[in-house]
Amino acid sequence: MSDIFSALRYAVGEQAIRTGAAINPKHFTDWTRHAPAQPLAVVFARSTEQVAAVLRLCNAHGQPVVPQGGMTGLAGGAIPGTADIVLSLEQMAGIEEIDPAAATMTVLAGTPLQVIQEAAREAGFEFGLDLGARGSCQIGGNIATNAGGTRVIQSGMTRDLVLGLEVVLADGTVLSSLNKMIKNNTGYDLKQLFIGSEGTLGVITRAVLRLQPQRTSCQTALCALPDYDTAVRFLHQLRRHLGGDVSAFELMWPSFFELGVSLTRDRKSPFAERHPLYALVEQRGFAEQADAERFGAALSEALEAGWLSDAVLAQSGSEANALWAIRECTAEFPQRLAPINFDISLPIGKIGAFADECQQLFDAQWGPHLSLFFGHIGDSNLHVTVDGNTVPGVTHEAVDQLVYSLLRRYGGSVSAEHGIGLLKREFLPYSRTAEELACMRRIKQALDPKGILNPGKLFE
Numbered sequence: 001m002s003d004i005f006s007a008l009r010y011a012v013g014e015q016a017i018r019t020g021a022a023i024n025p026k027h028f029t030d031w032t033r034h035a036p037a038q039p040l041a042v043v044f045a046r047s048t049e050q051v052a053a054v055l056r057l058c059n060a061h062g063q064p065v066v067p068q069g070g071m072t073g074l075a076g077g078a079i080p081g082t083a084d085i086v087l088s089l090e091q092m093a094g095i096e097e098i099d100p101a102a103a104t105m106t107v108l109a110g111t112p113l114q115v116i117q118e119a120a121r122e123a124g125f126e127f128g129l130d131l132g133a134r135g136s137c138q139i140g141g142n143i144a145t146n147a148g149g150t151r152v153i154q155s156g157m158t159r160d161l162v163l164g165l166e167v168v169l170a171d172g173t174v175l176s177s178l179n180k181m182i183k184n185n186t187g188y189d190l191k192q193l194f195i196g197s198e199g200t201l202g203v204i205t206r207a208v209l210r211l212q213p214q215r216t217s218c219q220t221a222l223c224a225l226p227d228y229d230t231a232v233r234f235l236h237q238l239r240r241h242l243g244g245d246v247s248a249f250e251l252m253w254p255s256f257f258e259l260g261v262s263l264t265r266d267r268k269s270p271f272a273e274r275h276p277l278y279a280l281v282e283q284r285g286f287a288e289q290a291d292a293e294r295f296g297a298a299l300s301e302a303l304e305a306g307w308l309s310d311a312v313l314a315q316s317g318s319e320a321n322a323l324w325a326i327r328e329c330t331a332e333f334p335q336r337l338a339p340i341n342f343d344i345s346l347p348i349g350k351i352g353a354f355a356d357e358c359q360q361l362f363d364a365q366w367g368p369h370l371s372l373f374f375g376h377i378g379d380s381n382l383h384v385t386v387d388g389n390t391v392p393g394v395t396h397e398a399v400d401q402l403v404y405s406l407l408r409r410y411g412g413s414v415s416a417e418h419g420i421g422l423l424k425r426e427f428l429p430y431s432r433t434a435e436e437l438a439c440m441r442r443i444k445q446a447l448d449p450k451g452i453l454n455p456g457k458l459f460e
Helices: 002-012 048-061 113-122 139-144 228-245 254-262 288-304 317-336 348-366 396-410 425-430 434-447
Strands: 017-019 041-044 065-068 085-088 095-099 104-108 162-168 174-177 203-210 217-225 246-252 277-285 310-313 339-345 371-376 381-387
Touching (some): 002 017, 048 065, 048 162, 048 203, 104 113, 139 203, 217 317, 228 348, 246 317, 254 277, 254 317, 277 288, 288 310, 317 339, 317 381, 348 371, 348 396, 396 425, 425 434
Parallel strands (some): 065 085
Antiparallel strands (some): 017 041, 095 104, 162 203, 217 277, 217 310, 246 277, 246 371
16 A cells, blocks of 8 residues: 555645545545445545556555545445545545537536536526535536436436547546537447446546526425326426426425424415425526516416316415425435435336335335325436434335345335435446346456456445
8 A cells, every 4th residue: 555655645745635634524435324434545636647546556566455435325325434445536626617509518527516507507408417515516426427406307317418528537547528519420339338337347537517598587386286197298388388497396295295394484385285296396488577477377277177186376486486496405415304315216207106105105104104105206206204203213225125125026116316325335236137237247257357446336
């Protein structure tokens, strides 16, 4: 180890390396708080050249490396082991270029998502990705996990928002494909290998992001619904009326909604009665008055058809923020609960039945407890959280078996937007065939033959 540390100090400088008690505990684990471990060292790279030098040295020594960004992950994908060296990208932050003609932004991997969003707005554009962790998460991590967020039905996953990448391979080779063109059909689209690969195939250092015209109007409503099938009909009705302007359709089951209300400033539900389901819907467009009229007409039609039991239309930005605060209560989960979280995907038509059966399974197993169901059903994503505080002695593994065994029967995916990391590795075969997994392993072997990049993530 003294040899590799000496070489690393020469490559990046003494001030860029932390060891022992000098390592900030934030590098030990992510937002899951799962299995915190102090790595051998943390190296703060400040350039692509330094990332390449670090990987070249570690590869030569067979030294495992765990890339880290904002540490906001929920699958254990950036948690190090005690024998690992962490490669932090947090000092590689900044916006290098905004190209108005191409509607692109070139950024360093450590740039926080919120910084990108604000820079896009200042330039008259917007960047479509949005997450509750926007102030902490970094774009490199968003790309490495193919993050989703609340506006996928309008803007797509992160994969849809990336035109080019610069990536450093395990042996220090730099792949620079900072493409700005939508059409570039020149052989394998190599960037797609690294988007969603969780740092197991290479370390992302730069990205060219697609920007969109800045939408100038936003309409928000909280709707009460009688059942899940009606919620799906309502979603399709909104799309018929509003087309691509539907930007969010967040569905909340009662237990989640009531917890969210209890964590808001005034702790008061916008509705006088309790309802079976709640949908927070948003339209984002370019013509304030016309958009408001179309949005109002869509809600009125749904109310007249009996699809909505009630609806609250935000009359201002502050009222819209208050409605969103109910949905974004998930930021409080780590402090308020002992959350056992699931980020799963199912065919849209099956989500309601799955949620009902899953709740029945939980109730039969544990009796009275707190479990929460919510999701962005327009993109087939359901989130489930069990509060471990309300189920004495329950283990994450036990809940995993219940949820994923049921999910396998429904033909769903064990990860919709958070990745696999450590926490879902055992259950990856529930959603991928043996042939697909074998192909993934061959790609890993080809790009990282010594297995130094983020070991133990995705595969044993």
